[in-house]
Amino acid sequence: MNGIDQVTKTRERQKVIISCLLFLMVFMLFWQLNTKPSVGGRTEGLPGPLAVAERAWEMVSNPFYDRGPNDKGIGVQLLYSLGRMAVGYSAASIVAIFLGVVLGLYPTLYRAVNPYIQILKPISPLAWMPLFLYTIRDSGWAAVMVIFMSSLWPTLANTAFGVNSIKRDYLNVSSLLQLSWLRQLFKVILPAAAPAIVAGLRISMGSAWIAIVAAEMLIGGTGVGYFVWNEWNNLQLTSVIFAILMIGMVGVLLDVGFGRLAKVVSYTE
Amino acid sequence: MSFLNVDFVTKYFAGSNGSGDLCVFRDVHFNIEKGEFVTMVGHSGCGKSTLLNIIAGLETPSKGGIILNGKEVTDPGLDRMVVFQNFSLMPWMTAYENIRIAVRAAYPKWDRQRIDEYVHQYIDMVGLTGSEHKRPAALSGGMRQRVGLARAFAVQPKVLLLDEPFAQIDALTRGVIQEELVRMWMATKNTVFMVTHDVDEAILLSDKIALMTDGPEARLAEIIEVTVPRPRSRETLIDHSEYTRIRKYIIHFLVERSRKIQEQGQK
Numbered sequence: 001m002n003g004i005d006q007v008t009k010t011r012e013r014q015k016v017i018i019s020c021l022l023f024l025m026v027f028m029l030f031w032q033l034n035t036k037p038s039v040g041g042r043t044e045g046l047p048g049p050l051a052v053a054e055r056a057w058e059m060v061s062n063p064f065y066d067r068g069p070n071d072k073g074i075g076v077q078l079l080y081s082l083g084r085m086a087v088g089y090s091a092a093s094i095v096a097i098f099l100g101v102v103l104g105l106y107p108t109l110y111r112a113v114n115p116y117i118q119i120l121k122p123i124s125p126l127a128w129m130p131l132f133l134y135t136i137r138d139s140g141w142a143a144v145m146v147i148f149m150s151s152l153w154p155t156l157a158n159t160a161f162g163v164n165s166i167k168r169d170y171l172n173v174s175s176l177l178q179l180s181w182l183r184q185l186f187k188v189i190l191p192a193a194a195p196a197i198v199a200g201l202r203i204s205m206g207s208a209w210i211a212i213v214a215a216e217m218l219i220g221g222t223g224v225g226y227f228v229w230n231e232w233n234n235l236q237l238t239s240v241i242f243a244i245l246m247i248g249m250v251g252v253l254l255d256v257g258f259g260r261l262a263k264v265v266s267y268t269e
Numbered sequence: 270m271s272f273l274n275v276d277f278v279t280k281y282f283a284g285s286n287g288s289g290d291l292c293v294f295r296d297v298h299f300n301i302e303k304g305e306f307v308t309m310v311g312h313s314g315c316g317k318s319t320l321l322n323i324i325a326g327l328e329t330p331s332k333g334g335i336i337l338n339g340k341e342v343t344d345p346g347l348d349r350m351v352v353f354q355n356f357s358l359m360p361w362m363t364a365y366e367n368i369r370i371a372v373r374a375a376y377p378k379w380d381r382q383r384i385d386e387y388v389h390q391y392i393d394m395v396g397l398t399g400s401e402h403k404r405p406a407a408l409s410g411g412m413r414q415r416v417g418l419a420r421a422f423a424v425q426p427k428v429l430l431l432d433e434p435f436a437q438i439d440a441l442t443r444g445v446i447q448e449e450l451v452r453m454w455m456a457t458k459n460t461v462f463m464v465t466h467d468v469d470e471a472i473l474l475s476d477k478i479a480l481m482t483d484g485p486e487a488r489l490a491e492i493i494e495v496t497v498p499r500p501r502s503r504e505t506l507i508d509h510s511e512y513t514r515i516r517k518y519i520i521h522f523l524v525e526r527s528r529k530i531q532e533q534g535q536k
Contacts, residue, residue: 191361
């Protein structure tokens with residue numbers, strides 16, 4: 001019985017992989033066929049997959065060069081973006097988890113501030129940009145603050161929800177054992193709410209990665225968002241398409257990391 | 270002065286549809302001596318688990334109070350440990366860690382090694398050796414409650430509170446763990462207050478059995494002595510004439526008198 005199950009599973013997997021590759025080939029072919037051939041080095045319309053692949057190879061083989069403000073390798077640009085994100089996202093996560101725990105533990109307080117959270121939550125993080133530019137007077141830090149705003153709310157809401165729905169039983173045990181509040185926080189509250197918190201962190205990471213591209217287009221200078229905009233200004237569409245793919249890839253890698261983390265903190269009751 | 274004194278405790282729950290407060294039980298008054306095993310038996314809804322939670326400090330009485338060793342107790346503390354019906358183990362911790370967190374809390378001055386040895390001692394005592402690094406989800410109901418018992422005993426509380434501890438364990442395992450509990454209790458001579466609606470369990474384990482009338486407005490009807498000599502086991506118990514007499518008496522009480530007394534009380 002198990003053996004048969006295994007065989008069907010393997011076949012199912014093969015089917016998935018083959019169809020997946022097939023879709024890619026069909027798409028590539030369609031794309032190539034709809035690309036006008038280049039005339040004397042100049043391409044009309046969108047560049048085809050071959051041209052993009054050629055450009056991609058060029059950029060991937062030398063990702064970390066730096067020849068002045070308008071000519072940096074894609075690796076350098078991605079590192080700039082990831083660095084900004086690390087700062088803004090980490091700060092936002094610490095603040096969001098702290099506030100989330102407090103709001104989760106005091107439902108009355110949560111209900112009192114909830115209207116403000118609801119109003120702030122749907123605001124595009126980019127809408128804050130002018131205010132940050134005016135107050136901070138540094139475009140780099142303004143971009144970091146945009147990341148901060150974009151990754152605050154999902155973690156905050158999920159943490160508050162997770163802490164608020166901790167089973168009464170666990171808190172009863174912790175009060176019977178007279179745990180100090182610090183031990184209660186690290187041994188009971190955070191582990192109990194960890195699955196919800198990590199789910200929030202994961203969503204926050206996604207929206208931060210989305211926001212960074214737009215923020216860097218606005219502030220200019222460095223980062224993958226600026227790279228896309230700069231290449232557009234140079235009419236280097238091959239680079240633009242390649243950069244779009246890279247943004248997607250990095251996004252997937254970040255998400256996979258959080259998938260792993262989610263497995264580590266999950267538990268069954 | 271007795272060791273644990275439940276002093277005319279009354280509990281109201283807030284009425285659901287604005288009909289005023291609902292009285293769960295009224296003026297429950299009894300004593301437990303040091304080292305005694307007292308069990309409360311009653312139908313669902315008579316508030317026996319609520320009373321246990323009040324003794325534990327997890328709920329507050331509407332009237333009356335709990336006096337332990339001459340002092341009134343109102344908050345939860347390490348001197349009263351509960352073994353819960355649903356085990357209440359932390360699912361993200363292993364069996365070992367679940368016991369360890371209690372031991373660390375109870376003996377804050379001990380070093381790592383001493384804590385580790387002590388935890389293993391209790392893991393051995395309840396027969397968990399080999400499974401101590403599994404999480405509760407990977408353990409059977411019986412094994413989980415062994416963790417619960419080890420956690421409670423390891424703290425060495427003044428009073429052990431057992432809230433229908435075997436209700437969620439299959440019948441065969443239940444018997445085994447009940448006898449383990451008897452053995453542990455004989456060894457430690459803990460003071461125990463248990464709540465159950467299993468009459469056989471009550472007779473097997475207890476020195477005294479407190480009978481509650483039906484709720485709402487339940488009352489403590491009477492306390493009977495279990496005159497079956499110790500040590501007891503499930504096998505020898507069923508042949509004992511006192512066992513048959515007490516069992517008949519309690520079942521008669523639960524089937525007929527618990528209702529009647531309650532109705533008389535409400536008039």
